Amino acid sequence: MGAVVALERLLDQRQVWRGRQVQARPSGLQPSGHAALDACLPDGGWPVAALSELLLASPGCGELQLLWPTLARLTGAGERVVLVAPPFVPYAPAWQAAGVDLRWLVQVDADAQDALWATEQCLRSGSCAAVLCWPQRADDRALRRLQVAAETGAALAFACRPQQAALNPSPAALRIALDSRPAQWRVLKCRGGLPPVTPIAWRG
Template sequence: MASVVALDSLLDSRRVWRGQPQARPTSRQPTGFAALDAQLPSGGWPESALSELLLPMDGIGELRLLWPTLARLSQAGDASSDEKIVLIAPPYLPFASAWANAGVRLERLQIVLAQPRDVLWATEQCLRSAACAAVLCWPLQADDRALRRLQVAAETGQCLGFALRDAKAAANPSPAALRIVIDTAPAQLRVIKCRGGNPPTQPLPLSALAH
């Protein structure tokens, strides 16, 4: 006869995953690209959630993909607003003029230099703080448990979280609400996971991303 196991013990041992409600967000976080918004169930970045951009290399257009949203968030409210755009352990020193030309208010932009072992911890603290409009991080390694903590922190702090990771991670499952692979040959985006609906069956050419 099978034994009865308490549900709480199964959840604590991570043998059962507690799913999140699939309600559509009450407000939109448009990407700034109509073609991409049309492919996403929420019509943009998932609200208060972690999104992953999976890259074969740095500098292939991932920041251009995020700049319209970051610019809009940085311009919201007045100059004294405490909500920041935070970059945690970027692989290169951001070029201030490029960010300013993209419309991001530099006074709302903060850079956190962290050792690789501290990137995930720093990201979680910023996401959870409710003091940030968006947090971008570049973790060298992140397992399912670490990513789940970031997802929960984004929900708690009602913040947009973005993890920019190696494209090889696409082969592994992730609790992130949205996962996008950026390919270079051909130049395209592939949505491989999106909360609230099925991923589109066709990739989106980068040439289709026009404001």
């Protein structure tokens, strides 16, 4: 009986994929701000309280253009967004032009060894709406900790990693590859449904 109860709990928490079964959308829908992308995702936007991986052809190849609409919406509502050890110094005028309210944007400087720990603490705190990190190295165990932390703190977690990481499995609810030539997004994995076959073109 205990195993049955445990399984039901996992199903209720959306931890087990039930194939193509139609599921109700979660509360607190988080649209990406890109209609073509939202139309491809089972939840109609970013997975709520979950880890999303952005797999980059190269650092700065379009992850900010992908995330800015969401970050602008969150900071515009007075919710905190945290950047943990970004690879480049954020250019404030560009963030402002994208609609991000800098009063709610926080940057945490950390070395490679501490960046994942800092990201996990921010996610668990419950005081952050979204946390972005660019881990140089992240194994399955580290990513799983970020996934659990995002659930605990009810936050959006974004891990920007090299595209080579797509060769390894990941506990992330969503994995999107960002290509530079051609400029497109490819959904590699999405919890609750099958990823679309056709890439989504975009212009940076």
